[in-house]
Amino acid sequence: MNLPYAEPYKTKMVEYIKPSTLEERKKWIAEAHYNLFNLTSDKVFIDLLTDSGTGAMSDKQWAEMMLGDESYAGSQSYLKLKDVVERITGFPFFLPTHQGRAAENVLFSVLVKEGDVVPGNAHFDTTKGHIEFRKATALDCTIDEAFDTIIHHPFKGNIDTAKLEDAFSNNPNERIPFVVLTVTCNTAGGQPVSMENIKEVSRICKKYNTPLIIDAARFAENAYFIKIREKGYEDKSIKEISRELFSYADGMTMSAKKDGLVNMGGFIALRDEELYKQATVFNIMYEGFLTYGGMNGRDMGALAVGLDEATEFDYLETRINQVAFLGEQLVKHGIPVIQPFGGHAIFLDANKFVPTIPRDEYRAQALAIELYIEGGIRGVEIGTILADRDPFTHKNRYPELELVRLAIPRRTYSLNHMRYIAAVLKKIYDTRDQAKRGYRIVDEAPIMRHFTVKLEKISPEPTK
Numbered sequence: 001m002n003l004p005y006a007e008p009y010k011t012k013m014v015e016y017i018k019p020s021t022l023e024e025r026k027k028w029i030a031e032a033h034y035n036l037f038n039l040t041s042d043k044v045f046i047d048l049l050t051d052s053g054t055g056a057m058s059d060k061q062w063a064e065m066m067l068g069d070e071s072y073a074g075s076q077s078y079l080k081l082k083d084v085v086e087r088i089t090g091f092p093f094f095l096p097t098h099q100g101r102a103a104e105n106v107l108f109s110v111l112v113k114e115g116d117v118v119p120g121n122a123h124f125d126t127t128k129g130h131i132e133f134r135k136a137t138a139l140d141c142t143i144d145e146a147f148d149t150i151i152h153h154p155f156k157g158n159i160d161t162a163k164l165e166d167a168f169s170n171n172p173n174e175r176i177p178f179v180v181l182t183v184t185c186n187t188a189g190g191q192p193v194s195m196e197n198i199k200e201v202s203r204i205c206k207k208y209n210t211p212l213i214i215d216a217a218r219f220a221e222n223a224y225f226i227k228i229r230e231k232g233y234e235d236k237s238i239k240e241i242s243r244e245l246f247s248y249a250d251g252m253t254m255s256a257k258k259d260g261l262v263n264m265g266g267f268i269a270l271r272d273e274e275l276y277k278q279a280t281v282f283n284i285m286y287e288g289f290l291t292y293g294g295m296n297g298r299d300m301g302a303l304a305v306g307l308d309e310a311t312e313f314d315y316l317e318t319r320i321n322q323v324a325f326l327g328e329q330l331v332k333h334g335i336p337v338i339q340p341f342g343g344h345a346i347f348l349d350a351n352k353f354v355p356t357i358p359r360d361e362y363r364a365q366a367l368a369i370e371l372y373i374e375g376g377i378r379g380v381e382i383g384t385i386l387a388d389r390d391p392f393t394h395k396n397r398y399p400e401l402e403l404v405r406l407a408i409p410r411r412t413y414s415l416n417h418m419r420y421i422a423a424v425l426k427k428i429y430d431t432r433d434q435a436k437r438g439y440r441i442v443d444e445a446p447i448m449r450h451f452t453v454k455l456e457k458i459s460p461e462p463t464k
């Protein structure tokens with residue numbers, strides 16, 4: 001019999017989190033205008049707002065912080081990081097940036113111009129933002145299965161190659177500066193992309209002489225899914241799979257706050273020296289000199305260690321299985337969640353969870369608020385509030401799905417915390433029929449309203 005897996009680390013330091021009472025939380029969330037972004041962290045017991053920059057660093061990463069070389073030019077920490085990036089990705093040219101969107105900003109400053117079309121698989125919002133900001137179009141070519149919450153497809157992040165071919169036949173070649181492939185696909189719920197799909201996308205890109213750029217924030221988690229789900233990769237190491245994955249691409253942007261296992265950082269890595277040279281100009285203007293690019297020396301050192309740790313199988317096995325453990329507990333309770341589970345988060349399906357709350361009363365937000373009030377757990381609405389109003393009609397845009405995302409920080413919470421979250425959700429689910437009314441907006445910004453929106457609870461009794 002195989003032994004069960006266990007975390008390949010133990011605790012050296014603990015960070016206390018503060019329990020609170022139901023009454024306190026009711027008061028705090030009302031003071032926060034029912035917007036979870038307005039809560040200070042001391043009022044949150046388990047924080048699942050994001051997995052970005054919220055993970056725990058290892059003792060080796062902290063040790064490397066002490067060795068940080070803060071030289072303006074030619075930092076030793078930069079050299080360490082450059083070596084690791086090249087070893088793990090195979091890309092010889094490398095530029096540090098302060099986070100993932102900064103990498104996008106620098107690279108897209110070279111590549112994207114007005115009127116361009118950038119095909120990809122459900123572009124992440126900052127990626128889309130940096131494309132649209134340059135008056136270009138982010139064209140979503142994800143497979144249709146990605147939008148079905150129940151269907152079991154092992155690689156729901158895949159690009160539909162027919163849609164990609166169409167993109168190339170419908171647009172002049174010079175209008176498509178590159179294709180961006182996001183692994184795992186965050187916007188589609190942390191769903192992975194298969195190696196076969198990456199190869200096929202790469203083949204199409206080569207046919208049209210167009211570079212393929214990987215948005216690599218969760219590349220190690222994607223490599224894990226390839227290892228356990230794709231034939232032919234069972235016996236390959238995560239590092240071998242990662243190398244192969246990047247071998248089909250021309251470059252990458254990285255948010256190191258995810259699979260870099262650091263709290264802040266990012267980078268660009270490229271195969272082509274000419275493109276690298278062009279990007280250095282923007283890196284110096286926007287980020288900093290080539291050998292720090294907006295990062296402290298110590299942070300580059302910690303990232304060098306983090307990339308190595310994130311590409312170890314044992315770590316990934318506990319990481320992905322912890323997320324799945326939470327998902328399985330919820331499924332056991334009959335709670336509607338998106339399946340198969342993504343790599344970094346579980347998504348509650350609010351349309352099925354609280355169909356009793358009208359859509360124009362923000363049912364996913366109502367569920368997220370209930371989760372906070374009941375258990376001090378902070379998730380995030382991915383629904384109508386996030387979708388914003390139509391810029392022309394100013395009417396609410398109702399997305400197909402109303403979700404609450406529970407993103408799990410890396411190496412941070414225990415399985416017991418997962419059990420606690422599942423128990424709180426079961427309690428809410430058991431009394432879901434009583435949920436009749438949601439919230440109304442009393443104040444909102446013209447765009448990106450979710451960060452600052454103020455809400456008011458709608459009284460359960462019809463108002464006279």
Ligand SMILES: *Cc1c(COP(=O)(O)O)cnc(C)c1O
Pocket residue numbers: 052099100101102124126127182186215217218254255256257258265266
């Ligand atoms: C987080 C993320 C980014 C942006 O990175 P930041 O470090 O938050 O700026 C880009 N793409 C994906 C897929 C991400 O998850």
